[in-house]
Amino acid sequence: xxxxxxxxxxxxxxxxxxxxxxxxxxxxxxxxxxxxxxxxxxxxxxxxxxxxxxxxxxxxxxxxxxxxxxxxxxxxxxxxxxxxxxxxxxxxxxxxxxxxxxxxxxxxxxxxxxxxxxxxxxxxxxxxxxxxxxxxxxxxxxxxxxxxxxxxxxxxxxxxxxxxxxxxxxxxxxxxxxxxxxxxxxxxxxxxxxxxxxxxxxxxxxxxxxxxxxxxxxxxxxxxxxxxxxxxxxxxxxxxxxxxxxxxxxxxxxxxxxxxxxxxxxxxxxxxxxxxxxxxxxxxxxxxxxxxxxxxxxxxxxxxxxx
Amino acid sequence: xxxxxxxxxxxxxxxxxxxxxxxxxxxxxxxxxxxxxxxxxxxxxxxxxxxxxxxxxxxxxxxxxxxxxxxxxxxxxxxxxxxxxxxxxxxxxxxxxxxxxxxxxxxxxxxxxxxxxxxxxxxxxxxxxxxxxxxxxxxxxxxxxxxxxxxxxxxxxxxxxxxxxxxxxxxxxxxxxxxxxxxxxxxxxxxxxxxxxxxxxxxxxxxxxxxxxxxxxxxxxxxxxxxxxxxxxxxxxxxxxxxxxxxxxxxx
Numbered sequence: 327x328x329x330x331x332x333x334x335x336x337x338x339x340x341x342x343x344x345x346x347x348x349x350x351x352x353x354x355x356x357x358x359x360x361x362x363x364x365x366x367x368x369x370x371x372x373x374x375x376x377x378x379x380x381x382x383x384x385x386x387x388x389x390x391x392x393x394x395x396x397x398x399x400x401x402x403x404x405x406x407x408x409x410x411x412x413x414x415x416x417x418x419x420x421x422x423x424x425x426x427x428x429x430x431x432x433x434x435x436x437x438x439x440x441x442x443x444x445x446x447x448x449x450x451x452x453x454x455x456x457x458x459x460x461x462x463x464x465x466x467x468x469x470x471x472x473x474x475x476x477x478x479x480x481x482x483x484x485x486x487x488x489x490x491x492x493x494x495x496x497x498x499x500x501x502x503x504x505x506x507x508x509x510x511x512x513x514x515x516x517x518x519x520x521x522x523x524x525x526x527x528x529x530x531x532x533x534x535x536x537x538x539x540x541x542x543x544x545x546x547x548x549x550x551x552x553x554x555x556x557x558x559x560x561x562x563x564x565x566x567x568x569x570x571x572x573x574x575x576x577x578x579x580x581x582x583x584x585x586x587x588x589x590x591x592x593x594x595x596x597x598x599x600x601x602x603x604x605x606x607x608x609x610x611x612x613x614x615x616x617x618x619x620x621x622x623x624x625x626x627x628x629x630x631x632x633x
Numbered sequence: 634x635x636x637x638x639x640x641x642x643x644x645x646x647x648x649x650x651x652x653x654x655x656x657x658x659x660x661x662x663x664x665x666x667x668x669x670x671x672x673x674x675x676x677x678x679x680x681x682x683x684x685x686x687x688x689x690x691x692x693x694x695x696x697x698x699x700x701x702x703x704x705x706x707x708x709x710x711x712x713x714x715x716x717x718x719x720x721x722x723x724x725x726x727x728x729x730x731x732x733x734x735x736x737x738x739x740x741x742x743x744x745x746x747x748x749x750x751x752x753x754x755x756x757x758x759x760x761x762x763x764x765x766x767x768x769x770x771x772x773x774x775x776x777x778x779x780x781x782x783x784x785x786x787x788x789x790x791x792x793x794x795x796x797x798x799x800x801x802x803x804x805x806x807x808x809x810x811x812x813x814x815x816x817x818x819x820x821x822x823x824x825x826x827x828x829x830x831x832x833x834x835x836x837x838x839x840x841x842x843x844x845x846x847x848x849x850x851x852x853x854x855x856x857x858x859x860x861x862x863x864x865x866x867x868x869x870x871x872x873x874x875x876x877x878x879x880x881x882x883x884x885x
Contacts (some may be wrong), residue, residue: 328672330812332843337672379865389869393877432719434710442718477644554866561862565854569865570669573872580876584884617718625778626721628708 333568334378340574342372347575351582354390357602359550361452362387362520365575367444367609376440377431380519381560385572387553390579391546398543405494405540409547411501412508412526416552419512424559427517429451431564434628438617443518445614451524452606459599466596495536495544503534508548516556521549554604589592654694656823656835663837665819666844673812676700676839679805680823685691685813692828695738695745699824700757700808700839702733702788705819709775725775732815734783735790737806739798742791743785748831754831756824758789773774787811814841 329340346368354361362383369379398404430436486500507529512524526545530536536544561567590598653882658680665674678698707730711724736757746756755761758807760781783789788811796806819839825832843851853861 328670328812330667330669330671330847332847333854335813335815342878385865385869388866389873391872392870434708434724438718438720480715498635557866558859558862561854561865562858565855565858567862569854569861569868571848572865576869576873577876580873581880583878584877619719620714621719623778623782624712624719625775625782626710626712627779627782628710628724 329570329574331374331378331568331571333384333566334374334571336373336375338372338374343571343574344578345500346372349577349578350575351390351579351584352589353582353602353605354579354587355583355586355588356593357586357598359602360387360521360523361579363444363448363518363524363558364605364609365579366447366519367613370441371612374571375566376437377427377564377566378571380427380440381557381564381566382568382571382575383519384515384553384560385557385567385569385570386575386579387515387519388550388557389572389576390583391521391550395543395546395550395625398546399532401543403534403540404543405492405545405548406626407490408492408495408497408504408534408540409469410543411490411504412511412544412548415505415508415510416512416515416548417555419509419514420494420516420556420559421512421550424556424563426513427560428444428563434626440518441613441617443514443528445610445617447514447518447525448613450482452603455599456603456607459596459603463596463600470477495534495540497535499534508552511548512552512556514560515549515552523549523555546575574588643862651705653684653686653689654825654832656833657681657683658823658835658837660821660837660839663839663843665814665839667814667847668844669817669844669846671812671847672812675807676810677805677807678823680835681705681739681804682802682825688801689777689827694798694832696796696798696824696858697739697745697756697822697824697826698733698735698737698769698796698806698808698809699820699822701731701761701820701822702815702841704729704731704833705815706730707779709779711775711778725772727762727776727779730779731761732764732817733788733810733819734758734761735792735808737790737792737795739794739796739807741793745826745829746824746831750826750829750831754834756822758784758791771857786813788813810841816841816843858860 328342330337346365350361350365352369365386366379366383369383370376399587415435427436428438486502488501489498490501491498507526511526514520514522514525523545526548530541530545531538538606557567642676658678661677682694707727709725710721711723712719715722722802736742743756751757751760761779762776780789787809792806796804798804819841821837821839823835
């Protein structure tokens, strides 16, 4: 069944969108990731204009993270104070990101920017995860596996001013690093249409030294507001949020996530991570090929009068 | 005697008179509604040639039918390899390019119309696209690229021999409109030619409009963007909640 998307102004198969949502949903349920970083490039591949894909994906992330945040709030695994600091950075970042997005759209370079961001981040994350889980598997095979030595290099972070006490996380640190982390994630949310959890979670654990049990809840708390803000900004600046597309992806995604969670329980963590890493690298490779190989059509069309 | 001469003179003059043949035409639909399940459309254009006199036997009658979507300015960009990756570098503006353009004829295009007539009446795709950007010296390449890309997308069509003409009187053709149509009035021209010269021309329009939900969403997004943004968030959250509730209910 073909469906005409009112904002993207293309006609796509509704079942393809539901299936895509479902597939990414299964993966996000299995691996416990947001899935935005897989969904947005997949939307490029099926011919949704990048600007619409990014804005709509931000909208979808808000909705799909909503129930997660509620669950974490109920379990009190959200550091609201830390979340608010991250959020302030995030809002500033998202506002800047949307402006950059609008300028580059006018210059005709937005495609390139989005793709480059994806190639760099997917390449980095995928590569790190791949080698990390390879090492973990090898360690597990070698005599029971020695516990990893815990290292915390927080010398320079402790030296920064404007310290604040975060009771839930049991931290007393400067607000500058969380503000910067939030800022970066906000920019990524606006430009790439991702939640940014894949950057924020490692940053919270390794850089800020937050306890693992509050990390996911706090990052979801920040993500939901930042992507919500980015959605509103995209809707008012670039007019690129497609309601119909978002709802279709979401319905598929929610159902997929429920199935994914059940599959995920039955698999080993290292195997899961290596699978995810391979997939991330595959999407990265496909995007990189588009940039590196000579395209079949060197010319492209854009809205008139804007260069 | 004088009267007989006058009639004879009148009869010999007739074939050269411009309005001896006229088009009476119809469309299968004069309005196209873009609905939620819009997947392109096919319009049937048909008609007849009305004559007060016998069919002139000088040269065979040919029919050209054009359907033209609203024109928009457009920027064409060209990629070049920079630092190992392909980047948009040059750009050229095309002042007026129809968003859709289909030409259907009874015979190969250069056999039904002279170049001069094509230039004067802007019949072929190449004439319909107007570009005057003095800044770019290879404007021709950009214009050609525009036409090529739109031809590949089915937005520009040249259907030679697609018009069937019966007994030099009845004609009909079908024009395929793709799914990604731009809203607006689609000008439809029916041109009759003989010996590559235009005999007569007939104009009508087809209105292409988004309707219903499509219309509502599009208007809201452009006229009340903030409300639209909030609404999309609320709807998305509600839909997500509903989907998970339904799923839990099914499993329980």
